[in-house]
Amino acid sequence: MNVSANYVNDENLRTRQGIWAYGTKAPLVGRVLELVDVAADATVVDVGCGNGRYLGALRDRGHRGPLVGLDLSPGMAATARSASGAATAVADAQTIPIRTGAAQVTLAPHMLYHVPDIPLALAELRRITRPGGRVVVVTNSTRHGYELDTLLADVTGDLLGTPVRMAWDGQRFRTNQADLLLPTVFAEVDKRDLGQLVPVPAAAVVRGYLESLPAEAIAVPAGRRAEVLAEVERRADAHITAHGSFPVTGGATAYLCR
Numbered sequence: 001m002n003v004s005a006n007y008v009n010d011e012n013l014r015t016r017q018g019i020w021a022y023g024t025k026a027p028l029v030g031r032v033l034e035l036v037d038v039a040a041d042a043t044v045v046d047v048g049c050g051n052g053r054y055l056g057a058l059r060d061r062g063h064r065g066p067l068v069g070l071d072l073s074p075g076m077a078a079t080a081r082s083a084s085g086a087a088t089a090v091a092d093a094q095t096i097p098i099r100t101g102a103a104q105v106t107l108a109p110h111m112l113y114h115v116p117d118i119p120l121a122l123a124e125l126r127r128i129t130r131p132g133g134r135v136v137v138v139t140n141s142t143r144h145g146y147e148l149d150t151l152l153a154d155v156t157g158d159l160l161g162t163p164v165r166m167a168w169d170g171q172r173f174r175t176n177q178a179d180l181l182l183p184t185v186f187a188e189v190d191k192r193d194l195g196q197l198v199p200v201p202a203a204a205v206v207r208g209y210l211e212s213l214p215a216e217a218i219a220v221p222a223g224r225r226a227e228v229l230a231e232v233e234r235r236a237d238a239h240i241t242a243h244g245s246f247p248v249t250g251g252a253t254a255y256l257c258r
Contacts, residue, residue: 007076010075047108070098105136110139113172122182137178140251146249148248168217198250
């Protein structure tokens with residue numbers, strides 16, 4: 001399993017995370033952790049820790065137990081370590097270098113769609129979590145980012161003659177797949193909808209989200225990409241001028257698994 005160029009560091013990830021800061025609900029990381037009620041001395045392993053937002057939030061809450069972050073990207077693992085103070089390492093979710101039953105809480109937020117063999121990764125998450133512990137999977141609904149996808153399709157349809165929609169890893173494991181797959185691995189699966197409609201106030205934020213995606217996720221000719229993104233920004237700005245914001249569906253869903 002190779003690291004995508006989009007995740008060598010957390011620049012693009014931070015851009016995508018930033019759009020959800022305009023939501024009217026509390027930040028997602030805190031809402032997920034409140035569902036789990038992590039004991040202050042629990043051993044927590046964050047698989048696919050990215051830039052360490054969950055690890056940092058736990059430290060900020062006064063967590064005293066061992067915190068371990070794993071990510072396939074050396075850049076992400078280093079950023080997470082710096083941001084949270086947790087121990088981090090470079091690791092593949094399909095072969096997690098943690099002993100069986102070591103974790104009381106295993107986090108897997110917004111990462112399984114990047115893994116080639118998702119069932120294998122789920123089996124690994126279950127393996128490293130002790131009996132009675134929790135595996136917390138977070139992914140997105142099929143409506144996640146619907147408005148961004150529609151805007152992109154409208155713009156490319158008009159400019160290129162053929163609508164182009166977002167096509168990237170994030171669509172490989174959404175709630176429809178999670179609903180079917182998780183019960184085959186875990187005896188108990190408690191699904192919690194954490195979605196919201198986010199009123200984005202700036203067109204540059206809309207453009208930035210799409211611009212931060214891997215090039216292959218928006219299949220337009222390289223020479224037309226800047227033109228497409230500029231028109232996306234123009235239309236988003238027109239919508240914001242008329243309505244006060246550009247609404248984007250955040251479809252985050254947490255699964256608490258045993």
